[in-house]
Amino acid sequence: MTAPARKPEPPQRRYTTISDMEVDPVYGPDSATGRDYREDIGDPGEYPFTRGAYPTMYRGKLWTMRQFAGFGTPEDTNRRFRFLLARGQTGLSTAFDMPTLMGYDADHERSLGEVGREGVSVSSLADMETLFDGIRLDQVTTSMTVNCTASIVLAMYFALAEKQGVALERVGGTIQNDMLKEFSAQNEWISPPRPSVRVIIDMIEYCTEHAPRWHPVSISGYHIREAGSTAVQELAFTLGDGIAYVQAAVERGLDVDAFAPRLSFFFNVHNDFLEEIAKFRAARRMWAKIMRERFGAKNPRSWLLRTHAQTAGCSLTAQQPLNNIARVAIQALAAVLGGTNSLHTNSMDETLALPSEPAVLAALRTQQVIAEETGVINTADPFGGSYAMEALTDRLESEAFDYIRRIDEMGGMITAIEQGFPQKEIAEASYRYQKQLDACEKIMVGANDYFVEDEEPPLEVLRISNEVERTQVERVRARKQERSAARVEAGLAAVRDAAVNGTNLMPPMVDAVKAECTIGEISDIFREVFGEYRDPAWL
Amino acid sequence: MSERPIRILIAKPGLDGHDRGAKIIARALRDGGFEVIYTGLHQTPEMIAEAAVQEDVDAVGLSILSGAHMTLFPAIQKLLEGKGLKGVALFGGGIIPEEDANELKKGGIDEIFTPGASTEDIVGWARDHIRRN
Structure with a gap:
């Protein structure tokens, strides 16, 4: 010592x-x-x-x-959710990856290297369905840590409840x-x-x-x-x-x-x-x-x-x-x-x-x-x-x-x-x-005092393979090919109208995600109508 | 005539917003006598390389806590070299496992600081290793 x-x-x-x-x-x-x-x-x-x-x-x-969990593909996180529920956890808490949190689809160039790293990757309603596969939304309460794309993710969650036949009045949780x-x-x-x-x-x-x-x-x-x-x-x-x-x-x-x-x-x-x-x-x-x-x-x-x-x-x-x-x-x-x-x-x-x-x-x-x-x-x-x-x-x-x-x-x-x-x-x-x-005026044990010089045995940590990104990018590209372009266009147009006119964004947003409009596409409307915020980089 | 101070670009690539470390390092280097330019958050590798050229810096320090370090460090390194900034020191820190840090250093990154490094360690390293270009 x-x-x-x-x-x-x-x-x-x-x-x-x-x-x-x-x-x-x-x-x-x-x-x-x-x-x-x-x-x-x-x-x-x-x-x-x-x-x-x-x-x-x-x-x-x-x-x-309520343990916060999310990483990799929606399947990976779905498995972790079930693991925790089976061991007595009483509520779910979802961590999303940075592209989802910042409004980029997995296949966007800005998402490169970040897909599934800090949380689960969700670009569309299809991903949300996989994430909650086998979990009825009236049987759990879910917390979702998401902010600037919260309206889109919540629209997806509500659309999923509807698909499961769960009335919105029975859906509980926090965003x-x-x-x-x-x-x-x-x-x-x-x-x-x-x-x-x-x-x-x-x-x-x-x-x-x-x-x-x-x-x-x-x-x-x-x-x-x-x-x-x-x-x-x-x-x-x-x-x-x-x-x-x-x-x-x-x-x-x-x-x-x-x-x-x-x-x-x-x-x-x-x-x-x-x-x-x-x-x-x-x-x-x-x-x-x-x-x-x-x-x-x-x-x-x-x-x-x-x-x-x-x-x-x-x-x-x-x-x-x-x-x-x-x-x-x-x-x-x-x-x-x-x-x-x-x-x-x-x-x-x-x-x-x-x-x-x-x-x-x-x-x-x-x-x-x-x-x-x-x-x-x-x-x-x-x-x-x-x-x-x-x-x-x-x-x-x-x-x-x-x-x-x-x-x-x-x-x-x-x-x-x-x-x-x-x-x-x-x-x-x-x-x-x-x-x-x-200055050691405050102490963090093991960090600035009470440390040992010998090498510590490393902990086994979770590693996210690059495979996750490839899988998600391919999946998002495939869904974009399969969906109806006309429905997507109509969905996005209705969201844009609400953004411009000041009417409530949620109803057109729920419709848009049902038409498989993605996080990135709806976020682009925010960028276009509301403008983009840049870090003032105050030191 | 006194020489101009050494200029360091502290850059925050990637989409995450963890800037506590970057801001602390920027201030500590400034207090240590360096001239520091801080890019702010959410920079692409291209934006960082461009800022390094524009600001004519002697070193670039990257702060990465998103897990994307194995993609971002080499990308920025390549862009800096492409712009003829081979002599610019490239260092960084964040949540970076030791084996990744070793691999990055083998690939030519000058230094990687991991959690627990003090600002004195980092300022000391900068004094010893960063030279005017």
Whole structure:
């Protein structure tokens, strides 16, 4: 074991959270001055929902164990889905490859080398049918991580339900569809922010009317955190994005209580145990206040923040990858103690490649150990009333609301994004953390301290063969030959009309995918009508 | 007369949006005294080679986290050579398995940094290996 070279000695050491927030050595009753239990904290299931979304929390319903999966051809991912369902997973979660996410068919030149690498390749309805082969869409709930092409993928999913004879009212699931966080963190886009938000509102409107069990947007802090933000920034920018969507939907003329109960959230869960639990508590309380006070929502279900959580990919190390199992277990426990409603646990090998089957199974089993063996599901919000926990929750809330005020002063989140505000704040925090790692002021075990000089035995990782790309490209080309050119043309024309005229895009989109119009072809209409967004490359 | 600073193009090929690493490296190299040009995301190999010519750089650093490194590195290398930029150092980093990194280096890529490399390692390497063209 190498001795830590430059780790500061205790007298100089700052005691901070991973987000670099200085914390007190001990908290006591003084830190709770002026706080009223009913008003500011409340019982689980009661406004402002600090202590959880539901009165009995996990006694009533365990969180959904939802492992994100997708790679290779639709057949490959279909096999992984069935593997997970057979082992007790309770919901599906689909990862798409980069061409699908960015609106290119598998046979496009920009897709070269990327087909099936980071997720499953889907170019047309035929691929979607293969992906869910043998899985009835009223028997599972599906989460789909896709954003700028979300409307097209959702149209395919709904068209598939129809083909299976499943009524749309019975189809449940979530589509990420959060473009604002794309511009500040995840960086997958086709068109600029304003038309992108218009498409999201079309989807909210369509789902409210036709697919009441569907969550049309999952307002996501996950990627904001992965891009290097602090916990406060994750809270502020996520809820700030949420405010922008609600505002836009209300401006469209939708009744806030008609759609707000179907908004869902997605947070990261990082290593700093107490800070992360506090973050979930603060998020629920802030959203409840925003919905009730700012938007005047009357339905208590509109006030409720329900969230998926995923352990932090950026916290994992390529060195000593088995240590990642410990990190994931601690993060997962924080998410559960924070009251998450759904959870993905990362696999130990994710810094090296997409997860292998044994790694993904260990990650799923981690959740099952927490649920079945630790006893934490017995009591809702066991940290409620802890001096330290309540103080941290208050502090995260207050600092995040400060950011939201600054964003309001700029004219709202869309304008703030156009000016690069969240992007620059995140880049700054990310660079600061990297500097602290380089100086050993913050430690990543196995990476900048406690490393071994000997060669480590490599893990068996999943490799995607080049065969996948060849298979998919040939398949997409063949389908394009076989389909009716006239129907494709008519389908695309109707989508273009809706894009230009401002009518809801979803109905013509569902028709277009049934005519086998592809992801790439429909995305081209977005490029043509709405224009293309280019990375401003802020440093 | 003082020599002009060494110019490095940090480029992000491919369709993915993982730019945390690229931005950190760009800033660290800038803080280390290099002149850094950052392409932004979603660049094709042709766009990167063209930028290398336009910006008259001494090195090109690629950040790739999409798994497409075995396609993209050689493609960009070939384009740079085709434009007569054989002396330009080509390095990179990302989620790249060790055996792939070795193969790329055998094929003439100057250096591959994998997760866990510190910015000091990378700036140090750049000081030792990048020369003015």
